[in-house]
Amino acid sequence: MEFSYYPGCTLTGSAKELDESFRSSAERLGVTLREIPDWTCCGASSAHMVDHYLEAALPARDLMTAERLGNDVVAPCAGCHVRMKAASQRMMEETALRNRFPFKGEIKILAGLDLFHMDAVLSRLKERVSKPLEGLRVVPYYGCLAVRPVEVVEPEDPENPMQMDHILEALGAEVLSWPYKTDCCGGSLALTRTDLVLKLSRKLLDMAKLLEADALVTMCPMCQANLDTRQADITKETGQVYHVPILYVTELIGVALQHPRVREWFKRHIVSPEAALAKKGLI
Known part of the structure; x- marks a missing residue:
């Protein structure tokens, strides 16, 4: 392939x-x-x-x-x-x-x-998981561009996409149901309307915290960067502590397949996911 x-x-x-x-x-x-x-x-x-x-x-x-x-x-x-x-x-x-x-x-x-959700690839993934992500509570965050514009992306379900859910389930993670799968994080407004970015990002992070998620998982680099880097600003603005790891789904695939370089990937995060994963015995 x-x-x-x-x-x-x-x-x-x-x-x-x-x-x-x-x-x-x-x-x-x-x-x-x-x-x-x-x-x-x-x-x-x-x-x-x-x-x-x-x-x-x-x-x-x-x-x-x-x-x-x-x-x-x-x-x-x-x-x-x-x-x-x-x-x-x-x-x-x-x-x-x-x-x-x-x-x-x-x-x-x-x-x-699309690639990791293909039948053949997803089947191999299930077979080759050597470190199931048991006990890891995650919320799948698709963001805007995974499903919009609908006439361009042509998703199976623009309101409730399930590809990432299925991939995370194949890894053995506990996938939490939440209402903000495709809500905007404000990523494209990062430089022009920081006030809106903080408001939109906080909404997502608050829900992740309410659900007691161990991590928010995405595939979008703009969403990951935005949600990862803005937590210090939101903490400063609200006086509440925000420390939600924002992981790429492919990083969790690496954990489940016991890739030797996962810790190198995590060093590039602002909010380190290592403590949350170590607590579950995954790294």
């Missing part, structure tokens, strides 16, 4: 732990990822707001490269996935754009969760 892999800018910078855990988890589950050669930025999250042409042109180059290679594309970053799917749809619908970028639409564009 082989895919073209588009890491995108964030996974080579602030979300290296997502890139490393994604690649290593895929490898251990028999999935080969071929990084798209000479890939460029997809334009998330600014190009589509300022230039209608660049919105499609930036992802188009990488999509055409992937199509020449003949493999479906997987983009772990939710923002990259949306921009690639949107560009693919526009090239199929707009003749002028398709003439400029002769993309045929013969490959699929998968989100990170």
